[in-house]
Amino acid sequence: MLVHNKGKYVRHAEEVMLVPGANQVESSDFERFSSHPLMKKLIDDGEIILQKRLKDMKPDDAIDLVKDTFSLAVLEEMKTVEKRKAVLEAIDSQAVVIQGKADESEE
Structure with missing residues (x-):
């Protein structure tokens, strides 16, 4: 799946790393990543978008x-x-x- 990190920083949680820009991520990895409280907030705020x-x-x-x-x-x-x-x-x-x-x- 395509995940867009619109922020200026590398985001890392649950052994998943998203560099700024588009990232190719397995759905199971994104599920783990998005369950982290900080990453959930960034997703809710629109900084990280599932494309x-x-x-x-x-x-x-x-x-x-x-x-x-x-x-x-x-x-x-x-x-x-x-x-x-x-x-x-x-x-x-x-x-x-x-x-x-x-x-x-x-x-």
Whole structure:
């Protein structure tokens, strides 16, 4: 399942860690994580959000999530299920940002 940590900090509870941005988490792990009182509060406050599948999100929402994703593994997984051109382009652009590669035309 896709979990979005909208905060600026790594969140860790019940042996589950969420980095800022999108995280791929097993449902059983998220269940344990969300049972922790502090994490439950962060979920209730909207800092940690259980996301719909990327392909079920509106394009703009999906692109915003992609831009807040800092894991190449999560981005690669997103590419396997995504078909929309604009979202795929956002995934590729974010991968370039993460890898620190500048576009030759920008230099």
